[in-house]
Amino acid sequence: MNTLLSDANPAQEAAVLTRRLAIAGNPNCGKSTLFNALTGMQQKVGNYPGVTVEKKEGTFYGSQGQQMTLLDLPGTYSLQARSPDEAVSRDVLLGRIPGTPCPDTIIAVVDASNLERNLYLVSQILELGIPTVLALNMVDTAEEAGIVIDPEELSQKLGIPVIPLVASKRFGLIPLKQALSRADLPAPKFCAPMPPALAAEAQQIAPFIEAPAQAQFSEAILLLGLSEAALAESRHSSPELRVKIREAQQRLNSAGMDVCSTAVDARYQWISRICAETVRGTPNTGLTLSDRLDMILTHRVWGSLAFLAAMALMFFSIFTIAQVPMDWIRDGLKLFGSWVESQMPDNDFRSLVVDGIIAGVSAVLVFLPQILTLSFFLGILEDSGYMARAAFMMDRLMSRVGLHGKSFIPMLSSFACAIPGVMATRTIEQRKDRLVTILVAPLMSCSARLPVYGLMIAVLLPDTSALQKSGIMLSMYMLGICTAFLMALIFKKTILRSETPILLMEMPPYRLPSARDLLLRMKERAVIFLKRAGTVILALSILLWALITYPKPENPEAKGSEVIAHSVAGQLGHALEPIIRPLGFDWKIGIGLIGSLAAREVFVETMSIVYNVGQDQQGDGVETLQETMRNEKREDGTPVYTPLVCVGLMVFYVLAMQCLSTLAVVRRETNSWRWPAFQFVYLTLLAYVGTFIVYQGGKLLGWQ
Amino acid sequence: MNNTLLSHLTVGEKGRVLSLTLPADARQRLMEMGLTPGTECSVVRFAPLGDPMELRVRGYHLSLRKAEAEGVAIERL
Numbered sequence: 001m002n003t004l005l006s007d008a009n010p011a012q013e014a015a016v017l018t019r020r021l022a023i024a025g026n027p028n029c030g031k032s033t034l035f036n037a038l039t040g041m042q043q044k045v046g047n048y049p050g051v052t053v054e055k056k057e058g059t060f061y062g063s064q065g066q067q068m069t070l071l072d073l074p075g076t077y078s079l080q081a082r083s084p085d086e087a088v089s090r091d092v093l094l095g096r097i098p099g100t101p102c103p104d105t106i107i108a109v110v111d112a113s114n115l116e117r118n119l120y121l122v123s124q125i126l127e128l129g130i131p132t133v134l135a136l137n138m139v140d141t142a143e144e145a146g147i148v149i150d151p152e153e154l155s156q157k158l159g160i161p162v163i164p165l166v167a168s169k170r171f172g173l174i175p176l177k178q179a180l181s182r183a184d185l186p187a188p189k190f191c192a193p194m195p196p197a198l199a200a201e202a203q204q205i206a207p208f209i210e211a212p213a214q215a216q217f218s219e220a221i222l223l224l225g226l227s228e229a230a231l232a233e234s235r236h237s238s239p240e241l242r243v244k245i246r247e248a249q250q251r252l253n254s255a256g257m258d259v260c261s262t263a264v265d266a267r268y269q270w271i272s273r274i275c276a277e278t279v280r281g282t283p284n285t286g287l288t289l290s291d292r293l294d295m296i297l298t299h300r301v302w303g304s305l306a307f308l309a310a311m312a313l314m315f316f317s318i319f320t321i322a323q324v325p326m327d328w329i330r331d332g333l334k335l336f337g338s339w340v341e342s343q344m345p346d347n348d349f350r351s352l353v354v355d356g357i358i359a360g361v362s363a364v365l366v367f368l369p370q371i372l373t374l375s376f377f378l379g380i381l382e383d384s385g386y387m388a389r390a391a392f393m394m395d396r397l398m399s400r401v402g403l404h405g406k407s408f409i410p411m412l413s414s415f416a417c418a419i420p421g422v423m424a425t426r427t428i429e430q431r432k433d434r435l436v437t438i439l440v441a442p443l444m445s446c447s448a449r450l451p452v453y454g455l456m457i458a459v460l461l462p463d464t465s466a467l468q469k470s471g472i473m474l475s476m477y478m479l480g481i482c483t484a485f486l487m488a489l490i491f492k493k494t495i496l497r498s499e500t501p502i503l504l505m506e507m508p509p510y511r512l513p514s515a516r517d518l519l520l521r522m523k524e525r526a527v528i529f530l531k532r533a534g535t536v537i538l539a540l541s542i543l544l545w546a547l548i549t550y551p552k553p554e555n556p557e558a559k560g561s562e563v564i565a566h567s568v569a570g571q572l573g574h575a576l577e578p579i580i581r582p583l584g585f586d587w588k589i590g591i592g593l594i595g596s597l598a599a600r601e602v603f604v605e606t607m608s609i610v611y612n613v614g615q616d617q618q619g620d621g622v623e624t625l626q627e628t629m630r631n632e633k634r635e636d637g638t639p640v641y642t643p644l645v646c647v648g649l650m651v652f653y654v655l656a657m658q659c660l661s662t663l664a665v666v667r668r669e670t671n672s673w674r675w676p677a678f679q680f681v682y683l684t685l686l687a688y689v690g691t692f693i694v695y696q697g698g699k700l701l702g703w704q
Numbered sequence: 705m706n707n708t709l710l711s712h713l714t715v716g717e718k719g720r721v722l723s724l725t726l727p728a729d730a731r732q733r734l735m736e737m738g739l740t741p742g743t744e745c746s747v748v749r750f751a752p753l754g755d756p757m758e759l760r761v762r763g764y765h766l767s768l769r770k771a772e773a774e775g776v777a778i779e780r781l
Contacts, residue, residue, distance in 0.1 A: 227728035396753035
């Protein structure tokens with residue numbers, strides 16, 4: 001012991017003294033609000049090893065000044081371990097995750113207005129034998145609904161402290177901290193009463209289970225309740241144990257017991273007894289405000305209109321409000337870049353700093369306003385309870401392609417930018433459905449495609465009406481949407497084959513989102529993006545800069561177009577020409593395609609370097625570029641940008657994965673390079689085939 | 705005569721769960737959300753496109769698809 005202490009560094013000593021708490025609860029019980037109220041800005045987000053479940057931790061101080069670390073477990077309805085979230089919660093509480101020691105106290109959060117279902121998870125938590133404090137949240141809403149819970153009675157029945165609170169109003173936090181600071185918190189000795197036959201089989205199996213002694217019985221009950229498929233996937237059971245469990249299940253089945261449902265039923269019977277003794281008052285039967293709102297918001301006509309309006313507002317804000325700071329960031333850094341340029345001698349290092357690093361930082365930061373705006377709106381949608389209604393209304397459409405209603409929002413968000421869209425897939429519980437959504441999300445035309453569409457439409461039809469232009473634009477959006485649904489359907493039937501996920505979704509009452517929770521969420525999303533994707537995006541931007549800069553032509557007076565033609569990117573463009581010629585593209589377009597790998601809108605910039613235009617004239621650069629492009633001729637004197645090439649280029653940009661930033665985020669979200677690599681290959685192939693059909697098919701029909 | 709399937713109830717109708725005939729995982733999930741035999745529930749509404757449906761059960765609102773509701777035998781109340 002002594003040697004241990006003397007070897008330990010100060011951080012480890014502090015870790016010994018720090019209390020480790022975990023906060024668990026159902027979704028929508030106010031768990032995050034309580035977590036935020038306790039820890040404030042002292043939060044950090046990471047991932048559990050090997051899974052994509054988020055690990056959120058915070059610190060706060062107890063009533064006697066003890067430091068406490070608080071681990072936010074994913075919101076789940078059960079510890080049955082069928083989904084990654086449930087499995088992580090269970091593994092953390094059993095101390096099975098490397099690097100995440102077993103918590104010494106659990107805060108179990110329950111929604112007082114919905115006690116029965118919330119106690120289900122509590123009954124599973126109590127069986128783990130870890131000291132637990134019950135946070136009876138939202139007692140105000142419960143009382144408004146006519147539900148009065150006797151905390152002392154409930155505390156006696158459960159054998160743990162029960163603290164009534166209203167986390168959103170910070171009411172009850174001090175008694176909660178006092179309860180948590182007690183050194184003598186008792187470990188609950190609880191087991192939900194199970195039918196004797198089931199209990200006997202569980203006793204037999206318990207000693208063979210790898211878990212703390214007091215949790216073995218409850219783990220045995222859970223394992224007995226797993227279906228054969230779920231059992232085969234459970235990570236913490238040896239083959240011998242699985243044989244024992246299957247034998248026990250067969251014995252119980254032949255005795256006429258349905259093991260899967262018996263344990264659930266037994267828990268709810270226990271809950272009903274507890275509630276009968278602790279819940280007083282008569283619940284109001286009239287319509288609540290939430291019910292009234294839902295009569296409008298999920299109405300066939302008004303609901304759909306409200307939904308469209310909400311989505312339109314979200315988009316409008318992203319395109320207008322977010323656009324302003326985006327322009328500031330872009331222009332500000334451009335200005336900074338030219339100032340640096342004027343201060344440094346003209347050499348390669350200056351070019352690296354200005355065109356590589358500063359441009360790369362700008363490429364990262366420019367996404368921030370969109371991510372902040374979108375997470376603000378998504379936060380409102382989620383915290384208010386409207387997200388569940390949106391999924392409820394869209395589920396029919398999404399289930400046609402084998403997806404869940406919850407896939408709708410990430411896909412919709414991707415119209416602004418696939419990066420926050422991919423990040424928003426975290427609400428989808430099933431791994432395969434989440435992957436399908438991530439894989440098709442970039443097919444939604446993001447805002448970075450707009451400059452490309454704009455340029456190509458201008459080259460295609462310079463003098464056409466705005467109506468016609470929007471028509472072309474709209475058809476590009478529709479092409480993306482239809483392809484996304486088609487690909488989702490194909491993935492669900494092939495590589496990510498799985499049943500349409502079952503929809504079993506709580507429709508929480510509408511609540512006013514708290515500004516504090518919203519701000520913390522925005523900060524969290526921004527930090528995650530900057531830390532996890534920003535670095536990769538910056539590195540790739542610098543790599544891309546090198547590709548379009550080196551090697552240099554021998555003539556030092558060479559113009560931009562000559563430099564780029566001589567560079568690796570230029571050579572790649574030439575090398576690409578035989579491949580892209582069937583699409584009607586020449587090597588100059590090839591350079592544009594390579595250049596826009598960093599971000600699609602860079603296409604416009606790269607093309608102006610290639611054609612040596614718009615370098616000095618600010619503002620009307622695009623106009624000169626479209627003129628130049630329209631006059632560009634092939635060697636045989638025919639124009640390069642025929643209508644077919646223009647449409648083909650747009651189709652290419654609808655379908656192709658021309659965005660390294662998205663790939664970096666997908667890598668972060670899926671924890672491997674395998675999925676982003678697959679995504680890049682399939683979307684590029686799709687773009688190639690799509691453009692090929694447009695160009696060659698069009699030529700066959702006699703168009704140009 | 706009074707026994708039917710949950711999916712056949714209309715808006716506002718009430719029922720008591722008799723049994724669940726669904727694959728093991730789905731059955732367990734439904735029961736964990738509180739739809740155990742003997743529980744009363746009522747239909748609040750159907751989604752604008754006809755599916756899924758929203759129930760009131762154990763004092764809260766739960767939505768599920770008709771496909772699953774077809775596996776829930778109900779005694780109409």
